[in-house]
Amino acid sequence: MTTTLPPARLALTVGQVLYHWSRSSLLHFYADLADGPADTIVLGEAVCARRRELRLDDWLALGRELSAAGKDVVLATQTLIESEADLRLLERQAEQHEFAVEAGDASALQLLAGRVPLVLGPHLNIYSRAALQEHADLGADRWVAPVELSLDQLAAVNPAQDPVRTPAGRPMRTECWAFGRLPLAFSARCFTARHHRVPKDDCGYRCLADPDGLLLSSTEGRPFLVLNGTQTQSATVQNLLGDGARLRAAGVASLRLSPCAQGFSQVLADFDEVMNGQASMAGRAEAWAALGVPGPFSNGYLHRLPGMVWQSA
Amino acid sequence: MHQELPEGPELVCPAGSLRALQVAVDAGADAVYLGLKDATNARNFAGLNFDDAQVRDGVAHAHAHGAKVLMALNTYADAHDAGPWHRAVDKAVSLGADALIVADTAVMAYCRDHHPGLRLHLSVQASATSHAAIEFYRRRYGIQRAVLPRVLTLQQVGQLIRHTAVHIEVFGFGSLCVMVEGRCALSSYVTGQSPNNAGVCSPPSAVRWVDGPEGVQARLNDVLIDCYAPDESRGYPTLCKGRFDVAGERDYAIEEPTSLNTLALLPELMALGVKAIKIEGRQRSAAYVGQVTAVWRAAIDHARAAPGRYAVLPEWTAQLARHAEGQQHTLGAYNRPWR
Numbered sequence: 001m002t003t004t005l006p007p008a009r010l011a012l013t014v015g016q017v018l019y020h021w022s023r024s025s026l027l028h029f030y031a032d033l034a035d036g037p038a039d040t041i042v043l044g045e046a047v048c049a050r051r052r053e054l055r056l057d058d059w060l061a062l063g064r065e066l067s068a069a070g071k072d073v074v075l076a077t078q079t080l081i082e083s084e085a086d087l088r089l090l091e092r093q094a095e096q097h098e099f100a101v102e103a104g105d106a107s108a109l110q111l112l113a114g115r116v117p118l119v120l121g122p123h124l125n126i127y128s129r130a131a132l133q134e135h136a137d138l139g140a141d142r143w144v145a146p147v148e149l150s151l152d153q154l155a156a157v158n159p160a161q162d163p164v165r166t167p168a169g170r171p172m173r174t175e176c177w178a179f180g181r182l183p184l185a186f187s188a189r190c191f192t193a194r195h196h197r198v199p200k201d202d203c204g205y206r207c208l209a210d211p212d213g214l215l216l217s218s219t220e221g222r223p224f225l226v227l228n229g230t231q232t233q234s235a236t237v238q239n240l241l242g243d244g245a246r247l248r249a250a251g252v253a254s255l256r257l258s259p260c261a262q263g264f265s266q267v268l269a270d271f272d273e274v275m276n277g278q279a280s281m282a283g284r285a286e287a288w289a290a291l292g293v294p295g296p297f298s299n300g301y302l303h304r305l306p307g308m309v310w311q312s313a
Numbered sequence: 314m315h316q317e318l319p320e321g322p323e324l325v326c327p328a329g330s331l332r333a334l335q336v337a338v339d340a341g342a343d344a345v346y347l348g349l350k351d352a353t354n355a356r357n358f359a360g361l362n363f364d365d366a367q368v369r370d371g372v373a374h375a376h377a378h379g380a381k382v383l384m385a386l387n388t389y390a391d392a393h394d395a396g397p398w399h400r401a402v403d404k405a406v407s408l409g410a411d412a413l414i415v416a417d418t419a420v421m422a423y424c425r426d427h428h429p430g431l432r433l434h435l436s437v438q439a440s441a442t443s444h445a446a447i448e449f450y451r452r453r454y455g456i457q458r459a460v461l462p463r464v465l466t467l468q469q470v471g472q473l474i475r476h477t478a479v480h481i482e483v484f485g486f487g488s489l490c491v492m493v494e495g496r497c498a499l500s501s502y503v504t505g506q507s508p509n510n511a512g513v514c515s516p517p518s519a520v521r522w523v524d525g526p527e528g529v530q531a532r533l534n535d536v537l538i539d540c541y542a543p544d545e546s547r548g549y550p551t552l553c554k555g556r557f558d559v560a561g562e563r564d565y566a567i568e569e570p571t572s573l574n575t576l577a578l579l580p581e582l583m584a585l586g587v588k589a590i591k592i593e594g595r596q597r598s599a600a601y602v603g604q605v606t607a608v609w610r611a612a613i614d615h616a617r618a619a620p621g622r623y624a625v626l627p628e629w630t631a632q633l634a635r636h637a638e639g640q641q642h643t644l645g646a647y648n649r650p651w652r
Contacts, residue, residue, distance in 0.1 A: 079496070080442060080464070080493055080496070081442055081443045081445070081446065082442055082443070082464065082465060082469055083469060083472075084472060086443070087443055087445055090445070105440065105441075105442070105443075105446055106439070106440075106441055106445075106446035106449040106450065107441075107442075107443040107445040107446040107449070109446075109449050110445040110446060110448050110449035110452075111445055123440075123496055125389055125416070125417070125439075125440070125495060125509060126418075127389035127390065127391070127392060127417070127419075127509065127510065128389070128390045128391065128392050128395055128417075128419045129392070129419075130390065130395060130418075130419035130422060130423070131389070131390070131417060131418045131419035131422075133422075134418040134419065134421075134422050134453075135418070146498075146509075147498060148498050148501050148507060148509065148510050149392065152392075152393075153392035153393070154392075156392040156393050157392050182498070182502065184497065184498045184499050184502050185492040185493075185496060185497040185498065185499050185553075186492060186493045186496045186497075187464065187491050187492045187493060188464035188465070188493070188646050188649075189464075189491055189568075189646070191566065191567055194566075194567075195559050195560070195562075195564075195566065199652055200649075200652050201652050214559060214560065215559070215560075216557045216558070216559050216566050216567075217557060217558045217559075218536055218537040218538075218557060218558070219537055219540060219556065219557065219558050219563055220537050221558070222536065222537070224536060224557065225499070225557075227559065227566070232492070232499065232567070234502055300505075301501070304505065305505055306501065306502060306503055306504055306505045306534060307498070307501055307502035307503075307505075308502050308503060308536075
């Protein structure tokens, strides 16, 4: 009898930048990451087709540089596909053969499967083992779980001891949203443009002014959500820095860290040292606020509670 | 010679109860959609939906009047127990439903493997917004109809229809989701329960009304969603329709309480090749269903008989206005006034 041991390393994936950052901000951000502990870096614009500080050719060039620096690079597709132009971009992502592609919706599954290595994005609504198996049958061997799933559900869908497998027999790897504001909803409508009372198609790219999104609070001052163009995020930052053992036990193989505008390289370093270097987490997350990392923290989804809740260990 | 009228779109009406089903069929629905009394459908509310005997009676009534029964099985199977979803599929077959409305690939795979002859409609909760996405579900699971999320413009709907062999159903009337259906976890973020994982949004069990200093507060799991002055009409605190503070401005920051009403677009929808029009509202009363169904039946019949002379009659508008949330009607994303 052999048993499958949990992976020694919890791999660290830097998710695609979900906000609208300027070209120079993006290039600086990725130059820093090249020397950092990230294993995988996801590149591309997943939220709004109008954001074009970097085009596909720019992302591909950046991907080559990061690849040369030893990073595993994945291209992200848009989450909401609305137009023929959106589909043409997907087709171009399918035609490149350098990088795996993270599918944001079923359009991407249709156009990418069998053509490029496929990563299952967090918005594909895979809530059960049978659904994950359906997607493994497309050849995908990496799955970013929906943020709503709890630890016990992750373990039931893709347990470490008996993972879902692709037709070629490769085990599925589960990735979990370990750091960052939660991507909660998408719309055709742009809420940033709505706030500024400008039309979406002539928005002046007002979201460039909000590198961590636009905070929405209840009228009694409780930070609640964040408007990021057509995406709505949580105001809280999901933070699973203290959950390494539980995540491993639930079969999680990699952690997604979703970029924020300030202090992200320290977050990444802390995750690497705590998850993979046996360092103590004491005081680490508490020090992020001084670097400009947003807060407060939440981890409710992990424990089958409302996602906004923070449950201390 | 008798001249055949052009085929009209199928009028698909909500049935939250056996009474609503009967009223809808009698008022001229071509099809009704219903769900079972559990988390397998996206209107999982107390006092709503059907047990087995009611499904059987509903199917009998509908079929006797030439109408179809579509069963909504449009949530996502639980990670620990897919049993209720599998049993719901089996029941749909044994009780004589004409089609299942599905969103989860796990459920579709079960249908494909166990009931290959069962007609499948892709639920709006599957978030398929392009012909490529629809083709994914057609090839793998044989879906024959897809319900489009309420986010595309008319031009995009037309473009999609030209590129797919699958029949397209669109929302015509009812409450409006501003988010892409199947892509919204706002409700579980606040309450733990969402359309995808529990078939509910902003569930009543999490709502609390509190008398505050400035009026009546509507709270959802203690988050203040809205506050109503004594002279303001109160709405249900669906969390995306609350008033919030953004950069010092209090406003409906996401969506004002409005209803979708595409009656004025009916000839255009028909010209684009839309095969079915869905009325939202399984949570509404039988009286609502009957009146809205009657108006839409009349409108579709008018548009079929004389598409060039079609106009929305004032009495239709008056009838529908009584049922609109927030007493406002919009054309939703189809014409995108905010574009």
